[in-house]
Amino acid sequence: MIGIVDYGLGNLTSVAGAVAKVGFGSIISADAKVLGKCDKLILPGVGAFGDGMKNLRDRGLVGPLTEYATKAGNPVLGICLGFQLLAKRSEEFGDHEGLGWIDAEVTAVEPGDPKLRVPHVGWNELYQCADCVLFDDVPDESLFYYVHSYALRPADRRIVMGECDYGGRLAAPVPSGSNFGTQFHPEKSQLHGLTLLKNFLAKS
Amino acid sequence: MLRHRLVTVLTFNDGTLFRTKLFQPDYRYTHNFVDSWQVDEIVMLDVTRNGGDNRTFLDVVGKFARECFVPLAVGGGIRTLADVRRFMAVGGDKVVVNSGAVERPGLITEIAEAYGAQCVVLSIDARKMPSGGYEVFAGCGSKATGLEPAGWAKRAEGLGAGEVLITSIERDGSLQGYDLELCKRVSDAVSVPVLVLGGAGSWKHFVEGIEKGGASAVCTQNIYHFTESSILSAKKFLADRGIAVRM
Numbered sequence: 001m002i003g004i005v006d007y008g009l010g011n012l013t014s015v016a017g018a019v020a021k022v023g024f025g026s027i028i029s030a031d032a033k034v035l036g037k038c039d040k041l042i043l044p045g046v047g048a049f050g051d052g053m054k055n056l057r058d059r060g061l062v063g064p065l066t067e068y069a070t071k072a073g074n075p076v077l078g079i080c081l082g083f084q085l086l087a088k089r090s091e092e093f094g095d096h097e098g099l100g101w102i103d104a105e106v107t108a109v110e111p112g113d114p115k116l117r118v119p120h121v122g123w124n125e126l127y128q129c130a131d132c133v134l135f136d137d138v139p140d141e142s143l144f145y146y147v148h149s150y151a152l153r154p155a156d157r158r159i160v161m162g163e164c165d166y167g168g169r170l171a172a173p174v175p176s177g178s179n180f181g182t183q184f185h186p187e188k189s190q191l192h193g194l195t196l197l198k199n200f201l202a203k204s
Numbered sequence: 205m206l207r208h209r210l211v212t213v214l215t216f217n218d219g220t221l222f223r224t225k226l227f228q229p230d231y232r233y234t235h236n237f238v239d240s241w242q243v244d245e246i247v248m249l250d251v252t253r254n255g256g257d258n259r260t261f262l263d264v265v266g267k268f269a270r271e272c273f274v275p276l277a278v279g280g281g282i283r284t285l286a287d288v289r290r291f292m293a294v295g296g297d298k299v300v301v302n303s304g305a306v307e308r309p310g311l312i313t314e315i316a317e318a319y320g321a322q323c324v325v326l327s328i329d330a331r332k333m334p335s336g337g338y339e340v341f342a343g344c345g346s347k348a349t350g351l352e353p354a355g356w357a358k359r360a361e362g363l364g365a366g367e368v369l370i371t372s373i374e375r376d377g378s379l380q381g382y383d384l385e386l387c388k389r390v391s392d393a394v395s396v397p398v399l400v401l402g403g404a405g406s407w408k409h410f411v412e413g414i415e416k417g418g419a420s421a422v423c424t425q426n427i428y429h430f431t432e433s434s435i436l437s438a439k440k441f442l443a444d445r446g447i448a449v450r451m
Contacts, residue, residue, distance in 0.1 A: 013269060145274070
């Protein structure tokens with residue numbers, strides 16, 4: 001069973017639909033006990049970083065999720081805001097502490113080219129920089145759907161497994177032990193997104 | 205490189221797709237093209253004028269969203285955060301606000317604070333006035349607001365709108381091409397992506413919307429364009445003219 005973390009933000013139904021499409025059962029829950037029994041978790045999310053962390057804290061999920069992912073080593077996939085929450089901190093609307101599973105900070109997307117608009121919305125290539133189980137059957141430079149105004153910047157760029165280019169390189173998928181995060185939305189990136197999601201669910 | 209998007213806008217009346225085939229609602233279009241066709245994004249709008257009961261529409265969105273693996277923006281009659289929650293709960297990825305934001309601009313901020321700016325698409329329906337300027341109309345194009353579209357878009361961006369959908373009321377269904385001047389005024393006024401709707405009748409109009417209108421995404425409501433071969437041919441047409449699209 002795949003747990004989809006419900007912390008009051010995001011397109012949970014879309015994520016559950018994509019998980020079902022690639023052949024897995026899922027449960028949407030905010031209950032640490034229920035989530036703790038799941039084989040893998042997806043931390044979805046669209047929204048603001050500060051609200052995301054506050055909602056995780058209010059639901060008593062920060063400790064249990066960290067235990068589940070980093071100590072027990074169970075796979076977690078963070079998507080979009082859920083990916084950024086894995087960082088140590090974010091400057092979105094103030095200074096907020098994150099889950100801290102990845103040594104990274106979240107800062108504003110500021111494209112080098114002033115013609116590029118923010119938020120970064122739409123389909124953009126994923127340049128694969130390293131071998132990763134998520135990329136099985138996903139051709140290099142496949143297009144994925146992004147929608148975000150902030151981006152995760154790892155302290156050590158060598159951990160980045162894939163990048164997109166939006167007036168500068170942005171980290172797209174980053175692993176952290178058995179966990180992964182993607183800035184793009186696999187659940188909204190048609191065939192390649194579903195393949196990547198299936199790789200996480202079946203192989204990670 | 206970020207691609208320019210081709211977006212399909214679907215309008216519903218009490219849960220029935222507004223466009224029909226041989227006078228019958230034809231859901232095959234909506235269910236089939238999503239997964240295997242080349243559309244980049246879908247907008248579903250409820251234009252029912254029955255006083256606000258949108259349960260039928262929500263039900264249609266829910267069924268549709270389960271097989272929709274491209275971004276889905278939904279809207280129609282959104283006035284409160286509770287309305288937004290209902291749309292998100294059935295599978296929306298972002299919401300489209302129009303008259304509700306004109307009546308109460310703070311609605312934009314409320315949604316942006318709860319779901320992020322990228323979740324809020326401000327839809328503006330505008331009409332060209334005899335004076336040569338433009339005016340925003342609310343209530344499905346029925347109510348003059350006194351607002352000027354570029355100024356309203358700019359203000360909405362400040363309030364937290366993440367994208368702006370600009371529609372020319374006169375061009376709607378005309379197949380005569382987008383109102384490029386209107387689109388340009390709005391895209392020049394804001395730094396968020398602008399989607400243009402109303403009047404596209406040929407692939408050339410898509411090119412104009414992007415190059416002359418400054419749009420990030422070109423939209424059409426006429427689903428008869430969206431047979432598998434034609435959306436691909438639209439994208440080939442754009443690609444041949446140097447516009448980056450997802451093939």
